[in-house]
Amino acid sequence: MSETVDLGFPSLRLVPKATEKQSAKDFKTDQEVRWCPGCGDYAILAAVQSFMPELGLARENVVWVSGIGCSSRFPYYMNTYGLHSIHGRAPAIASGLAMTRPDLSVWVVTGDGDALSIGGNHLIHALRRNVNLKILLFNNRIYGLTKGQYSPTSEVGKVTKSTPMGSLDHPFNPVSLALGAEASFVARTIDSDRKHLTETLRQAALHEGTALVEIYQNCNIFNDGAWDPLKDSDHRDNLTFRLQHGEPITLVDGTRGVIRTADGSLEVADVATVGLDAILLHDAHNQDPSVAFALSRISDPMTLANTPIGVFRDVKRPSYDSTFQAQMALAQEGGRGDLASLLAGNDTWTIS
Amino acid sequence: MSKQVVQLSRVIIRFAGDSGDGMQLTGDQFTSRTAAFGNDLSTLPDFPAEIRAPTGTLPGVSAFQLHFADHDIMTPGDAPNVLVAMNPAALKANIKDLPRGADIIVDTDEFTTRNLTKVGYAQNPLDDGSLDSFAIHRIPLTSLTVEALKASAVSKKDAERAKNMFALGLLSWLYARPTEGTITFLNQKFAKKPDILAANIAAFEAGWSFGETTEDFSVQYEVKPAPMKPGQYRNMSGNLALSYGLIAAAQSAKLPLYLGSYPITPASDILHELSKHKRFGIMTFQAEDEIAGIGAALGASYGGMLGVTTTSGPGVALKSETIGLAVALELPLVIVDVQRGGPSTGLPTKTEQSDLLQAMFGRNGESPVPIIAPRSPGDCFDAAIEAVRIATKYRTPVFLLSDGYLANGSEPWRIPDVGSLPDISVAFASEHNHTNEDGSTEFWPFQRDPDTLARPWAVPGTAGLEHRIGGIEKANGTGNISYDADNHDLMTRLRQGKIDGIDVADLEVEDPTGDAKVLVLGWGSTYGPIGAAARLVRADGIPVAQAHFRHLNPFPANTAEVLRRYDKVIIPEMNLGQLALLVRGRYLVDAISYNQVRGLPFKADELAGVIKGVVGNV
Numbered sequence: 011m012s013e014t015v016d017l018g019f020p021s022l023r024l025v026p027k028a029t030e031k032q033s034a035k036d037f038k039t040d041q042e043v044r045w046c047p048g049c050g051d052y053a054i055l056a057a058v059q060s061f062m063p064e065l066g067l068a069r070e071n072v073v074w075v076s077g078i079g080c081s082s083r084f085p086y087y088m089n090t091y092g093l094h095s096i097h098g099r100a101p102a103i104a105s106g107l108a109m110t111r112p113d114l115s116v117w118v119v120t121g122d123g124d125a126l127s128i129g130g131n132h133l134i135h136a137l138r139r140n141v142n143l144k145i146l147l148f149n150n151r152i153y154g155l156t157k158g159q160y161s162p163t164s165e166v167g168k169v170t171k172s173t174p175m176g177s178l179d180h181p182f183n184p185v186s187l188a189l190g191a192e193a194s195f196v197a198r199t200i201d202s203d204r205k206h207l208t209e210t211l212r213q214a215a216l217h218e219g220t221a222l223v224e225i226y227q228n229c230n231i232f233n234d235g236a237w238d239p240l241k242d243s244d245h246r247d248n249l250t251f252r253l254q255h256g257e258p259i260t261l262v263d264g265t266r267g268v269i270r271t272a273d274g275s276l277e278v279a280d281v282a283t284v285g286l287d288a289i290l291l292h293d294a295h296n297q298d299p300s301v302a303f304a305l306s307r308i309s310d311p312m313t314l315a316n317t318p319i320g321v322f323r324d325v326k327r328p329s330y331d332s333t334f335q336a337q338m339a340l341a342q343e344g345g346r347g348d349l350a351s352l353l354a355g356n357d358t359w360t361i362s
Numbered sequence: 363m364s365k366q367v368v369q370l371s372r373v374i375i376r377f378a379g380d381s382g383d384g385m386q387l388t389g390d391q392f393t394s395r396t397a398a399f400g401n402d403l404s405t406l407p408d409f410p411a412e413i414r415a416p417t418g419t420l421p422g423v424s425a426f427q428l429h430f431a432d433h434d435i436m437t438p439g440d441a442p443n444v445l446v447a448m449n450p451a452a453l454k455a456n457i458k459d460l461p462r463g464a465d466i467i468v469d470t471d472e473f474t475t476r477n478l479t480k481v482g483y484a485q486n487p488l489d490d491g492s493l494d495s496f497a498i499h500r501i502p503l504t505s506l507t508v509e510a511l512k513a514s515a516v517s518k519k520d521a522e523r524a525k526n527m528f529a530l531g532l533l534s535w536l537y538a539r540p541t542e543g544t545i546t547f548l549n550q551k552f553a554k555k556p557d558i559l560a561a562n563i564a565a566f567e568a569g570w571s572f573g574e575t576t577e578d579f580s581v582q583y584e585v586k587p588a589p590m591k592p593g594q595y596r597n598m599s600g601n602l603a604l605s606y607g608l609i610a611a612a613q614s615a616k617l618p619l620y621l622g623s624y625p626i627t628p629a630s631d632i633l634h635e636l637s638k639h640k641r642f643g644i645m646t647f648q649a650e651d652e653i654a655g656i657g658a659a660l661g662a663s664y665g666g667m668l669g670v671t672t673t674s675g676p677g678v679a680l681k682s683e684t685i686g687l688a689v690a691l692e693l694p695l696v697i698v699d700v701q702r703g704g705p706s707t708g709l710p711t712k713t714e715q716s717d718l719l720q721a722m723f724g725r726n727g728e729s730p731v732p733i734i735a736p737r738s739p740g741d742c743f744d745a746a747i748e749a750v751r752i753a754t755k756y757r758t759p760v761f762l763l764s765d766g767y768l769a770n771g772s773e774p775w776r777i778p779d780v781g782s783l784p785d786i787s788v789a790f791a792s793e794h795n796h797t798n799e800d801g802s803t804e805f806w807p808f809q810r811d812p813d814t815l816a817r818p819w820a821v822p823g824t825a826g827l828e829h830r831i832g833g834i835e836k837a838n839g840t841g842n843i844s845y846d847a848d849n850h851d852l853m854t855r856l857r858q859g860k861i862d863g864i865d866v867a868d869l870e871v872e873d874p875t876g877d878a879k880v881l882v883l884g885w886g887s888t889y890g891p892i893g894a895a896a897r898l899v900r901a902d903g904i905p906v907a908q909a910h911f912r913h914l915n916p917f918p919a920n921t922a923e924v925l926r927r928y929d930k931v932i933i934p935e936m937n938l939g940q941l942a943l944l945v946r947g948r949y950l951v952d953a954i955s956y957n958q959v960r961g962l963p964f965k966a967d968e969l970a971g972v973i974k975g976v977v978g979n980v
């Protein structure tokens with residue numbers, strides 16, 4: 011079967027709009043928030059609740075789906091529809107919901123353990139299919155709800171209750187993983203940077219297909235300060251690339267930038283030495299994910315030096331749900347099936 | 363040349379050959395013609411898990427058994443009257459099942475020293491007298507086929523491959539089956555390969571003519587049509603009936619059906635079938651694994667679809683946690699388990715009834731799930747509708763326990779009148795259901811229907827009913843997270859009470875003489891063999907009663923009363939006594955468990971012996 015069918019790009023525009031102006035308050039529930047005081051999740055929740063009115067979607071058409079873990083309590087605090095499911099399975103459950111209900115805006119909240127350990131399979135398959143889901147992955151590099159074991163994003167040698175001599179596993183880089191699965195939208199942001207977080211959510215929300223947003227989130231109980239170098243005003247500008255489509259990829263302080271070497275790989279160089287013209291311009295819309303992937307590998311997982319934040323990749327690809335619904339429509343073009351003739355088939359006999 | 367025609371009341375034929383010999387197709391075609399002719403019939407395909415085991419070996423033998431009669435029958439038959447053995451392996455693998463005097467048709471071309479050695483025959487059994495008690499028909503099927511296709515455009519290899527059609531032609535003559543259907547079928551199957559088409563038709567016709575002319579067969583047999591209830595019939599396999607039942611149920615429930623599934627033998631055919639029917643609003647999703655299959659189905663149910671997942675035992679093990687979530691969420695979901703031999707990978711293509719306790723108890727916590735089991739291939743249709751009815755009415759996951767025998771077996775099926783299908787539609791919640799003391803109203807996701815104890819099905823997109831649910835324990839009524847001791851005790855009892863209170867039909871007992879002291883109790887696909895055994899017993903003037911569970915959770919309300927009526931209860935199962943354990947535990951009845959796990963249905967003869975033994979001791 012070599013024929014191809016143009017299946018179009020339906021997206022959020024199928025989701026009904028709110029009839030009245032909304033505020034952050036409209037998205038708050040009466041439930042007592044049960045995260046630890048000081049948890050980075052509070053900042054993300056506040057940012058999301060403030061941002062949702064901007065989308066102007068009917069609240070009843072917004073659904074938050076989560077798995078298990080601290081972050082997965084998120085749906086209880088959003089005054090929309092919400093489903094707190096089981097460990098790692100949120101992308102699968104949300105996929106079934108999103109592909110059958112194009113009138114819904116479906117969001118998944120997950121953590122580094124939920125998404126990358128027990129739920130790794132569902133995550134990569136949702137990403138490759140490009141189901142219309144917005145996945146917020148709260149990465150705190152630790153298991154919180156089970157009280158402090160190392161996670162699949164923990165740095166090698168992490169001493170935890172389950173690894174008293176240090177963890178042995180090489181960590182996942184969630185952005186690299188998502189790009190490897192050819193996700194059509196991959197971004198990274200930080201819990202404490204409200205402005206950047208909101209802007210990243212905005213771009214994710216507008217994206218057609220799966221958007222994966224890794225949010226560096228602080229667990230102040232079991233892994234406090236994991237992202238401090240990127241938050242500390244003395245150092246962060248010297249450690250962080252803020253990716254902007256079409257702009258040169260330089261650290262915020264402008265001292266160093268990303269260049270392409272003779273063998274095609276990426277490298278960080280002194281801007282003063284190589285000149286600003288030599289610095290790679292960020293192309294988030296490049297269909298080839300390999301440059302974005304190389305960019306995701308440029309940071310040091312131990313020191314966090316050279317950490318890019320922002321949108322790594324944002325490309326157009328038909329969402330699974332749109333193609334799924336298009337096939338349904340195509341099959342029904344000639345009208346609905348007739349049950350009586352289906353049951354009878356074409357090889358019958360009659361007894362009178 | 364006209365031959366003598368002998369009337370027979372019933373015949374059991376087994377086609378056996380190499381996996382690549384096309385025995386399933388041959389059997390299917392003979393079955394279709396037999397069905398159209400009006401005989402009652404029952405089939406048993408029996409094939410290995412490997413797609414193509416090494417040629418000519420015992421593991422590679424694929425067989426198809428067909429029982430057809432001029433009266434109503436209940437099983438594919440115990441012992442074949444006729445074995446068609448396409449090679450020495452097929453003979454060796456099946457000879458032990460044949461009664462003395464049975465006809466054996468062998469392809470002598472395949473009885474070479476090499477092939478005989480491959481399966482451990484030191485001497486050719488066709489020559490050493492070891493088959494003297496059988497009627498052997500030594501026919502060079504392969505060379506006759508090649509000879510018949512000499513003028514054809516196909517290669518010698520393709521000509522040899524048409525030998526199954528030669529055999530089908532011969533058998534079709536022998537039992538006076540109509541031929542048009544087979545020709546039509548071949549025309550459709552090979553429409554794009556005219557040479558192969560011509561070769562197959564020629565081989566089929568040559569087989570028929572061979573029967574007419576050879577002196578090896580002195581008689582032709584006739585099995586008259588069986589009297590059946592008036593109506594329009596077709597032949598129906600269990601997996602197809604189950605698929606159609608789901609489609610019909612979705613229509614009756616006025617819900618779009620969404621199947622989330624992962625391929626697994628012997629359930630995959632349901633995924634294949636439902637994938638064809640998008641015109642009926644049937645959505646199918648081949649997920650990345652069993653867990654995602656049920657997860658997506660549950661997500662779809664949450665969104666107001668009829669969520670279904672299909673699998674076999676190993677898949678159920680993977681889905682268990684999500685089934686538990688569905689119990690906690692109290693959302694409709696149908697889990698189809700086409701059981702196969704276990705544990706672990708077990709016997710993928712062989713039947714077993716060993717997932718009953720897994721369906722009943724295979725989850726953490728107190729997590730009751732209704733269980734429904736079809737009793738025959740055609741009954742899979744009605745059982746599927748019943749599963750959907752319960753799932754939607756009570757907002758609960760429901761197990762539908764088919765098995766490999768029902769899935770692949772077939773029988774004549776009276777096509778139901780679509781207009782007579784029950785209306786099983788339910789309403790989504792649309793408004794607030796709780797009034798506070800101050801007169802304000804709100805939506806409580808766990809405010810239950812007082813009759814069914816079901817909670818409202820409030821689907822996203824419904825304004826004013828925004829709510830949050832999850833696997834963590836909820837307060838009855840409000841649905842807020844609750845760790846309260848009394849609430850958990852209440853919710854546990856409510857979830858159990860909801861399932862216990864499901865309206866299920868009474869258990870019916872068949873006891874023609876009304877004086878039986880022994881009851882044979884079964885569930886699922888053993889219905890046919892138990893029924894056939896009971897008839898054999900009664901034919902000897904010995905009374906015996908039969909009852910068969912469709913609902914295994916909850917059991918019908920009259921079960922205790924039925925069990926008390928009999929001195930002894932025999933429970934034959936294709937497991938080591940799973941229903942017996944439930945019945946003993948629940949009703950304190952000292953049931954006699956009779957068990958086999960041979961990957962094949964019970965033989966009526968054997969069961970009859972067991973029943974007689976018990977009756978004799980009462």
